[in-house]
Amino acid sequence: MPHNTVDFQELLVRGQSGDKRAIGRMISHIETYGLTENLIMRQLWAHTGHAVIVGITGAPGAGKSTLTDKMVKYWISKGYRVGVIAVDPSSPFTGGAILGDRVRMNDLALIKEVYIRSMSTRGQLGGLSLACSGAVSILDACGYDIVLIETVGVGQSEVAIMNVADLVLVITVPGLGDEIQAIKAGVLEIGDVFAVNKKDLPGADRTSRELQMMLDMNPNMGERQPPVLMVSAEKNDGVGDLCDSIMENYGCMKESDELLTRRNRRLREELLAYMQDRVYRRVLAPVIEADSFDDNINGFLSHSRNPYAWAEEIVSQIEEKIK
């Protein structure tokens, strides 16, 4: 395996001074090697916890990238630094991908306070949400006040990615039929703020009313009353109000401890995944790869010894040691 000789600490210092090349390198590094190599998360931790992490999801073509572009411009005008992670699926056959979200964000390329990164799913969803959360941590550690994650809202994967966010903006558009087909089951529940984009098109009012009704009637919503706003990303109409509403929501979550609850749950999940990986590599893999295992396996295969009894024995020994 071509090992990483990257000096992550040096990259981090450069990234924190605004060097986008260094940020790009760090994100590539975690995409390639995962989060656990080089103790990256350990190095990042002290610098994270400041960014507001916003997920944006909705059907393909709903205008997520166009809206992201406008939201970033609004927040920049308010003095924030903004990072964007745009996730697109990769081809299950070749592993290749066309990541085209930047097409709608070209004006942002030269703005110092903005960093944009396109990511592909690379075939593995679990891996993606880890890589995505690593990228968020890097941007957070490099001083971006707001991190936007754009992803297509079509399945489990997006819900998993949205777990990385503090709050989620769900986008729909008029003209998708009688019912709001764009809003799939499960997506209603993850939304903290809803936007009906393309309000310049006919039917936006109706879509907005229907959406409001679906939210009111949804038994899983509990006490929450997520706002529904109408915007036109293309005409840059209503974007400021939407951004303000997101920040207001964030403020409420912070006051009510909802933010803490979510971060608590996220950290537990991330730590569990992290520890699984570390224990696998440092404790379990060596047991299976040891020479002594070859002696065992012959016994197992001839059925003179029971491999599952052996495995239980090993786990008990490990458990005993960490008590």
Added chain:
Amino acid sequence: MADKKIRILIAKPGLDGHDRGAKVIARTLRDAGYEVIYTGLRQSPEQIVAAAISEDVNAIGISVLSGAHGYLFPRIIELLKEQNASDILLFGGGIIPDDDIPGLKEAGVAEIFTPGAPLADITNFLRSRYAS
């Protein structure tokens, strides 16, 4: 564990024309397993290089139809140099007279594909550069 993907930025700079050619190249590269960052029409060299750096791509491919190749290619090379990013490869395609190609290569362009070239030339070129 290591999952090193080759990332390539594709752009169609200049104010003229359409991006059909650039899109064909993007799809060809995707089908060959590359991660293509597609940035579309009307990019300035400055925007292209800034995007390439943020995206940490291995290579930039541009499609030029306008006759502005004599400016666009050297300008991108120059910007990459200025930003210590000369390890990012620049290749291109489009309507470029044969006579101009040696000069562009001398300026640092890795390869030029003219309209008659089969698409496989591009993937073969990249494969030879990034054989792992």
